[in-house]
Amino acid sequence: MYYGFILLFSIVLGIVDFFIIAERTVWFVILAVVASVVGVILIDAIVAFIVRWICPAKWFSYNKEIYAGRKKECKFYEFLGIKKWKDKIPEWGKATNFRKNKISDPKNNEYVERYILEANYGVMIHFLSIVFGFLIVFVLPLKYFLCFGIPVAIVNGIYNALSLFILRYNLPKLHQLHRINEKRAKREETSLIA
Numbered sequence: 001m002y003y004g005f006i007l008l009f010s011i012v013l014g015i016v017d018f019f020i021i022a023e024r025t026v027w028f029v030i031l032a033v034v035a036s037v038v039g040v041i042l043i044d045a046i047v048a049f050i051v052r053w054i055c056p057a058k059w060f061s062y063n064k065e066i067y068a069g070r071k072k073e074c075k076f077y078e079f080l081g082i083k084k085w086k087d088k089i090p091e092w093g094k095a096t097n098f099r100k101n102k103i104s105d106p107k108n109n110e111y112v113e114r115y116i117l118e119a120n121y122g123v124m125i126h127f128l129s130i131v132f133g134f135l136i137v138f139v140l141p142l143k144y145f146l147c148f149g150i151p152v153a154i155v156n157g158i159y160n161a162l163s164l165f166i167l168r169y170n171l172p173k174l175h176q177l178h179r180i181n182e183k184r185a186k187r188e189e190t191s192l193i194a
Contacts, residue, residue: 032140040152040156067123067168068171069165103174116174122163123171127164134150137150
């Protein structure tokens with residue numbers, strides 16, 4: 001659905017572009033739209049692959065709280081109504097065999113640490129996808145970048161920003177859950193010793 005909306009938006013954009021770019025055929029506009037959408041999907045996939053391949057997991061481990069949103073930032077997300085729309089944005093954790101749309105084992109800190117690791121990777125990937133998504137303007141001749149590349153890059157950037165907001169909003173809660181689990185484990189350990 002995520003890229004389906006980009007494709008739908010791009011088709012509408014292509015129809016509008018057809019009337020603006022009168023010297024081009026319908027097939028050119030359709031192919032330009034499809035090329036832009038496929039191109040931005042490939043750019044996002046390449047960014048994700050490169051981040052996973054180049055960046056060591058220790059950069060994204062559970063003790064790296066730099067990826068988590070701060071209190072004022074989370075309040076801003078709440079002002080944007082994140083609680084209402086965050087579950088409507090597709091989650092692509094199936095690509096890494098780790099879904100992040102629900103915490104399935106909240107009392108297991110190994111699981112929470114993996115969850116935080118995947119979310120931290122996601123923050124970096126979505127941020128870089130916003131930036132590098134604008135490379136789509138180079139897929140077609142530059143004279144068409146306002147008609148195809150820029151609008152597709154903007155929609156892609158908005159979707160990546162929404163995913164980034166969700167991850168940064170959820171990460172402070174995950175760090176808090178990790179601390180609670182650590183305290184509980186220490187209490188259980190001391191009660192067993194005593």
